[in-house]
Amino acid sequence: MLPASPLKRTVYRASTSLLSTISAILLTIYQSTLVFIIEGEDHLRILRTQKRNHILAIWHTFVDAAVFCLHHRNLCIYSDHPRTKEYEESLTHFMREVGLKTLRALGFDVLDASLGKQSAGIMNFIKKIQNGTPSLVAPDGPNGPIYEAKPGVVYMAAKANSYIVPIGVGFSRRIIGSNWDDLSFPLPFSRVAFVIGEPIKPSTDTSEESLAKQALDLENKIDELCFRANDILYGKKK
Secondary structure (H helix, E strand, C coil): CCCCCHHHHHHHHHHHHHHHHHHHHHHHHHHHCCEEEEECHHHHHHHHHCCCCEEEECCHHHHHHHHHHHHHHCCEEEECCCCCHHHHCCHHHHHHHHHHHHHHHCCCEEEEHHHCCHHHHHHHHHHHHHCCCCEEECCCCCCCCCCCCCHHHHHHHHHCCCEEEEEEEEECCEEECCCCCCCEEECCCCEEEEEECCCECCCCCCCHHHHHHHHHHHHHHHHHHHHHHHHHHHCCCC
């Protein structure tokens, strides 16, 4: 929610726009120092050629790495935040606005669900996917538990007639944040391995039991791809 005062609203918009522009420039320079190793790119090429709807699924830990590697693919990102006055007046909310504008500057299509009801935001996200916009989601987000896929991504894919593309990530060197998700940033001049798995077509059975089983299968697949990414970087351990 923007400040009520016209002057404060103008300052808010100008400052978030300025900071996001600087952030986008710095991230572009930072990205140029990284070496990306991508395996499984053909899976995405085939989906694009066949014009198949698809959702890329990556653990919340690696979402920033996805921003570096996938910013040129016109992906839609779903974003929401707590609908409380305290949050909307906090520094966290201000930084969130800077982050969303930075993502847009980098080429992402950001669907900000906080501008309306949460249920409407999810439906609009599904409609975007149905209309052919590929998307990026973190199955264990937004609040964890870490590395546990929730049924929501499977449900959205089923409703949008979309494939789910699991992705595993590994860094040769990184720093780790203190949040629940162990949010990680590859250090400059490090190697980043992306392993793109085979697309998964969700079942039309959207019962609670079916969604839970499919989410567990997705969880195991993403873990497997993360292990593969580390094998690429470090070699297989005996």
